[in-house]
Amino acid sequence: xxxxxxxxxxxxxxxxxxxxxxxxxxxxxxxxxxxxxxxxxxxxxxxxxxxxxxxxxxxxxxxxxxxxxxxxxxxxxxxxxxxxxxxxxxxxxxxxxxxxxxxxxxxxxxxxxxxxxxxxxxxxxxxxxxxxxxxxxxxxxxxxxxxxxxxxxxxxxxxxxxxxxxxxxxxxxxxxxxxxxxxxxxxxxxxxxxxxxxxxxxxxxxxxxxxxxxxxxxxxxxxxxxxxxxxxxxxxxxxxxxxxxxxxxxxxxxxxxxxxxxxxxxxxxxxxxxxxxxxxxxxxxxxxxxxxxxxxxxxxxxxxxxx
Amino acid sequence: xxxxxxxxxxxxxxxxxxxxxxxxxxxxxxxxxxxxxxxxxxxxxxxxxxxxxxxxxxxxxxxxxxxxxxxxxxxxxxxxxxxxxxxxxxxxxxxxxxxxxxxxxxxxxxxxxxxxxxxxxxxxxxxxxxxxxxxxxxxxxxxxxxxxxxxxxxxxxxxxxxxxxxxxxxxxxxxxxxxxxxxxxxxxxxxxxxxxxxxxxxxxxxxxxxxxxxxxxxxxxxxxxxxxxxxxxxxxxxxxxxxxxxxxxxxxxxxxxxxxxxxxxxxxxxxxxxxxxxxxxxxxxxxxxxxxxxxxxxxxxxxxxxxxxxxxxxxxxxxxxxxxxxxxxxxxxxxxxxxxxxxxxxxxxxxxxxxxxxxxxxxxxxxxxxxxxxxxxxxxxxxxxxxxxxxxxxxxxxxxxxxxxxxxxxxxxxxxxxxxxxxxxxxxxxxxxxxxxxxxxxxxxxxxxxxxxxxxxxxxxxxxxxxxxxxxxxxxxxxxxxxxxxxxxxxxxxxxxxxxxxxxxxxxxxxxxxxxxxxxxxxxxxxxxxxxxxxxxxx
Numbered sequence: 001x002x003x004x005x006x007x008x009x010x011x012x013x014x015x016x017x018x019x020x021x022x023x024x025x026x027x028x029x030x031x032x033x034x035x036x037x038x039x040x041x042x043x044x045x046x047x048x049x050x051x052x053x054x055x056x057x058x059x060x061x062x063x064x065x066x067x068x069x070x071x072x073x074x075x076x077x078x079x080x081x082x083x084x085x086x087x088x089x090x091x092x093x094x095x096x097x098x099x100x101x102x103x104x105x106x107x108x109x110x111x112x113x114x115x116x117x118x119x120x121x122x123x124x125x126x127x128x129x130x131x132x133x134x135x136x137x138x139x140x141x142x143x144x145x146x147x148x149x150x151x152x153x154x155x156x157x158x159x160x161x162x163x164x165x166x167x168x169x170x171x172x173x174x175x176x177x178x179x180x181x182x183x184x185x186x187x188x189x190x191x192x193x194x195x196x197x198x199x200x201x202x203x204x205x206x207x208x209x210x211x212x213x214x215x216x217x218x219x220x221x222x223x224x225x226x227x228x229x230x231x232x233x234x235x236x237x238x239x240x241x242x243x244x245x246x247x248x249x250x251x252x253x254x255x256x257x258x259x260x261x262x263x264x265x266x267x268x269x270x271x272x273x274x275x276x277x278x279x280x281x282x283x284x285x286x287x288x289x290x291x292x293x294x295x296x297x298x299x300x301x302x303x304x305x306x307x
Numbered sequence: 308x309x310x311x312x313x314x315x316x317x318x319x320x321x322x323x324x325x326x327x328x329x330x331x332x333x334x335x336x337x338x339x340x341x342x343x344x345x346x347x348x349x350x351x352x353x354x355x356x357x358x359x360x361x362x363x364x365x366x367x368x369x370x371x372x373x374x375x376x377x378x379x380x381x382x383x384x385x386x387x388x389x390x391x392x393x394x395x396x397x398x399x400x401x402x403x404x405x406x407x408x409x410x411x412x413x414x415x416x417x418x419x420x421x422x423x424x425x426x427x428x429x430x431x432x433x434x435x436x437x438x439x440x441x442x443x444x445x446x447x448x449x450x451x452x453x454x455x456x457x458x459x460x461x462x463x464x465x466x467x468x469x470x471x472x473x474x475x476x477x478x479x480x481x482x483x484x485x486x487x488x489x490x491x492x493x494x495x496x497x498x499x500x501x502x503x504x505x506x507x508x509x510x511x512x513x514x515x516x517x518x519x520x521x522x523x524x525x526x527x528x529x530x531x532x533x534x535x536x537x538x539x540x541x542x543x544x545x546x547x548x549x550x551x552x553x554x555x556x557x558x559x560x561x562x563x564x565x566x567x568x569x570x571x572x573x574x575x576x577x578x579x580x581x582x583x584x585x586x587x588x589x590x591x592x593x594x595x596x597x598x599x600x601x602x603x604x605x606x607x608x609x610x611x612x613x614x615x616x617x618x619x620x621x622x623x624x625x626x627x628x629x630x631x632x633x634x635x636x637x638x639x640x641x642x643x644x645x646x647x648x649x650x651x652x653x654x655x656x657x658x659x660x661x662x663x664x665x666x667x668x669x670x671x672x673x674x675x676x677x678x679x680x681x682x683x684x685x686x687x688x689x690x691x692x693x694x695x696x697x698x699x700x701x702x703x704x705x706x707x708x709x710x711x712x713x714x715x716x717x718x719x720x721x722x723x724x725x726x727x728x729x730x731x732x733x734x735x736x737x738x739x740x741x742x743x744x745x746x747x748x749x750x751x752x753x754x755x756x757x758x759x760x761x762x763x764x765x766x767x768x769x770x771x772x773x774x775x776x777x778x779x780x781x782x783x784x785x786x787x788x789x790x791x792x793x794x795x796x797x798x799x800x801x802x803x804x805x806x807x808x809x810x811x812x813x814x815x816x817x818x819x820x821x822x823x824x825x826x827x828x829x830x831x832x833x834x835x836x837x838x839x840x841x842x843x844x845x846x
Contacts (some may be wrong), residue, residue, distance in 0.1 A: 030725070030726060030728070030729050031728065031729045031732040031733070032728070032732045032735075033728050035728055035729075035731035035732035035734075035735050036726065036727045036728025036729075036730075036731045036732070037350065037351070037436065037728075038359060038436050038731075039350075039359045039360050039436075040731075040745070040746055040747065040748065040768070041359075041760070041767055041768040042731070042734070042735050042767065042768065042770065043436065044438065044439050044451075044453075044767065045453055045454065046431050046451060046452060046453055046454060047431065047434055047435070047436060047438060047451075049454070050431065050432075050434055051434055054434070081350065081351070082348070082349060082350060082351055082352060082524070083351070083352035083508065084524055084525075088524075089525070092523075092524075092525065092526075151557075151560060152560070155560060155564050156560060156563050156564045159564065159565075162561075162564065162566050163557065163560045163561050163563075163564045163566065164552070164557050164558075164560070164561050164566065164567075167523060167526035167527045167550070167551075251553070252553050252554050252557075253554070253557065254557065255551075255552050255553055255554065255557045255558075255561075257525055257526050257551065257553075261553050262525075264553065265348065265553075267726070268694055268695070268726060268727065268728075269350065269727075269728060270726055270728035270729070
């Protein structure tokens with residue numbers, strides 16, 4: 001197990017370098033970021049030249065990348081164009097997005113798995129058909145439509161919640177945005193769980209458990225669910241990274257100042273330091289989440305062991 | 308039962324993560340006498356000489372007062388901190404600062420507060436994006452050379468002559484110089500700005516009717532009324548909270564839901580409903596913004612005598628009235644000159660100066676374009692940035708209008724550029740091959756500001772590199788003219804040169820739009836389309 005973890009950690013290094021290099025190159029081919037800094041008028045040449053020097057933009061790209069990576073390892077992610085340290089932006093943005101992601105994941109786990117178990121056990125019944133239809137609708141409607149609709153109905157028409165999230169972004173304010181962010185994945189979790197449960201319901205060990213006279217909830221939770229969760233855990237694990245990076249739409253609709261907002265601003269203003277810095281951290285989140293998923297397999301199914 | 312303990316452990320880890328992420332408190336902005344208003348994240352650090360966009364300017368407008376102030380209704384420059392500005396020759400100015408003004412930290416505003424601030428703004432080593440405002444002052448080329456290191460730290464044209472007096476010597480005659488001094492780049496700065504710059508930036512201190520109470524970069528700023536404000540225009544509310552919105556749609560929704568008091572940018576998609584939604588609490592007033600199509604004169608195809616006819620023809624092919632009514636829902640007005648109605652006729656605005664060239668006349672348009680040798684390159688590509696401002700809609704409409712006039716479905720196409728930065732980049736590198744979107748938001752309400760920076764040879768915003776000796780000569784004469792009305796007349800003559808060559812096609816004057824909650828009153832937008840915060844009453 002230990003060697004497996006070490007090997008996985010070592011694998012992260014080339015992935016990390018490759019992805020940051022790619023992002024770095026992509027942001028750089030978009031042209032000169034200083035040009036957009038002075039508004040509708042051109043920056044005067046002297047100031048532009050000096051700003052370029054200050055941000056290191058006058059050097060060749062490979063050199064910029066090398067300097068950047070060197071700095072990253074000392075914890076310096078550079079400075080955004082508005083004079084703030086990128087680490088400062090991160091420390092304000094990541095907690096917000098993490099909270100949003102936690103809310104979304106909780107929705108996926110609690111609602112998604114519960115619905116999946118219910119429908120899986122009652123396959124073909126009206127409940128099953130109803131939920132299946134519901135998930136189909138959720139999957140086919142784009143997130144921004146769901147988001148704007150909920151915002152309009154709950155926020156403006158009925159006045160149950162605030163349509164936007166305050167800068168503090170407390171958990172209770174994030175319930176609706178979290179639900180919107182989770183909606184599509186939630187539908188997938190439901191369907192995955194349902195199929196898995198329905199399949200395992202007919203297996204020998206479940207029949208044995210029932211024959212032993214175990215109470216029904218024990219059969220379902222201990223025997224059936226535990227074995228059915230492996231594909232679901234895989235999905236949820238990889239979804240953590242996707243949710244954090246993909247929160248751009250949801251964060252914009254509900255005015256949440258998280259990672260999506262900073263990335264959006266960074267891309268609009270072509271701010272290399274912000275974009276690369278945030279993407280770097282997101283890559284790390286992805287990698288760690290995937291590792292955790294693999295390790296969780298062993299917990300769920302002791303037969304799975306890593307050499 | 309090993310598995311069970313592990314699962315339980317994992318559950319605890321998730322719970323711990325939740326706690327670590329923290330549970331902040333709820334909103335709680337606004338309150339008695341305090342209004343909340345939508346805001347955008349300023350692009351640059353909040354320094355008077357480094358702020359060139361509306362969002363940062365909004366704050367500086369609340370916390371600073373300069374030598375002059377533009378009347379929020381008429382746009383006329385009136386003395387604020389200036390007691391007197393004297394000049395014998397339109398080149399040497401003696402400025403006396405009023406007595407009794409202070410910064411909100413208690414420090415008095417003196418002549419030195421201005422001179423130090425201006426020297427800071429002009430100095431190349433401070434990277435100030437508005438440095439060129441000091442370009443009129445003698446010695447600027449030493450402090451801010453086009454290339455290489457600066458040869459002086461202070462402007463030779465500035466001299467402190469007493470605690471409250473200083474002199475300014477310009478590089479050339481410029482009679483309207485005093486009227487430019489209301490621009491925020493000329494604001495005075497307290498000593499704290501220079502002694503502890505980082506602290507000042509995290510919480511700017513000025514001399515205006517408000518002081519900053521707290522500032523969380525990227526999300527919110529709370530300003531409260533400064534009770535010690537000595538000026539004639541104190542705040543009529545207790546404070547203002549500016550909340551950053553990433554999307555004006557969300558801000559508008561918040562106003563509808565009663566969570567926000569003021570939104571100063573009604574999104575285009577909501578214009579259809581805004582009047583019924585807000586029940587009359589909607590403002591749509593002219594602002595000093597003109598949108599034009601600029602041309603690349605560095606491209607030989609556009610710099611011919613025939614191309615002039617083509618440009619005039621194109622201007623006639625655009626149905627401005629229809630586009631402003633259907634797409635912009637009357638938040639733009641078809642342009643008939645190259646300035647803005649906010650100047651007023653005394654200030655140089657002249658409705659109809661463009662004449663027939665700005666009227667929709669598809670028949671004449673086609674004829675002129677054919678006479679001029681057709682569109683250079685055979686196809687018109689209008690370049691714009693697609694990331695903000697919903698430019699795609701109107702560019703497509705303009706192209707449609709041109710195509711209809713020419714009877715050719717593919718004569719004109721839009722050419723979107725992904726980001727504003729890249730758009731500016733391509734303009735700066737002279738990569739344009741056809742017309743491109745140009746928007747001009749005035750710095751100060753003077754006709755000079757609508758002409759000189761845009762059309763004077765090698766001027767700072769002359770992106771198309773248009774050059775005309777007669778225009779330059781008329782501008783020089785206008786700047787040297789001491790009599791205000793004669794100067795305006797000369798600028799209008801220069802504007803006629805722009806018209807005769809159709810240097811840029813004027814499209815429409817832009818309005819400022821705002822919507823507000825019922826608990827506010829006396830809400831108005833100034834000519835810069837910024838709300839006049841200090842006059843707003845709450846409750």
